[in-house]
Amino acid sequence: MTLATDTAVRADGVVLRYGRTTALDGVSLSLGTGVTGLLGPNGAGKTTLLRVIATAVRPDSGTVSAFGHDALTGPGRLAVRRRLGYLPQDPGFHPSFTAFEFVDYVAILKELTVRSARHAEVRRVLAQVGLDEQRGKRIRALSGGMRQRVALAAALVGDPALLILDEPTVGLDPEQRMRFRELFADLGEDRAVLLSTHQTEDVMSLCRTVVVLDEGRVRFDGTPVELAAQAAGRVWTSETRATGALASWRTGTGSYRQVGDPPLGADLLEPTIEDGYLTLVGLRATEDPR
């Protein structure tokens, strides 16, 4: 059974504990076609949530479904895995494999059993990430950015309808980040892409929706513009540093840019997505100390 709507993934009330740590504390969200950004401070539960949706770990409670399949049953899990591409933080490279051999190995695990068709698919995904010339190179000889591309190629095998990417642009230089951005935007045109990142610019330029996770809970779920609007009326500029602001720094022009509670008559600025994020996560930290 598949859902008639655009919803690719639905999670409801997902709880996952590691011993005494509650990594996910009742997470609900749904993902449709397009790129969804997942933002959150270190330890917020982003990787855990991606692993749950990628069926790599089972939650203690709650439900997860993808394309209408219950991801927590055996047959449902298999159906989800067949539609899924997952780029984990550590892809488990074997450094003496070539790029081609690694992606081919992943393709075998993805049940592409006919050798000629599988090799054609491996060449296709390596070309898609711009690595056709390097496919015979050993992974140990590739730069960090190229290794990330190999990992992305592996995730793209079989043209999955759901792509889960855990901090794929970490450690990339600006030019490579731009290339990845272009690729993710293309990929998001006809599939659901869930992208965990610390790069608010990636979210602003790419994502249709953004989810902010903090201490295992969804703090925000909306558009990037709506996230920026969380800081409306809370960003201002002044000649001196304000005390008690969430953030305050001297800009290149010599004046201070500040986020927090502005004084009366403050010279307000247009908030960015980063300001919105800081307002959400920073305020929680000061209002609800646990």
Ligand SMILES: Nc1ncnc2c1ncn2[C@@H]1O[C@H](COP(=O)(O)OP(=O)(O)OP(=O)(O)O)[C@@H](O)[C@H]1O
């Ligand atoms: N295998 C594990 N065993 C025990 N605790 C874990 C395990 N994995 C994660 N945790 C804990 O669960 C919480 C959420 O971790 P998670 O890695 O999902 O966060 P994150 O948002 O991805 O962080 P980061 O941005 O640093 O990657 C943290 O407190 C972390 O220490």
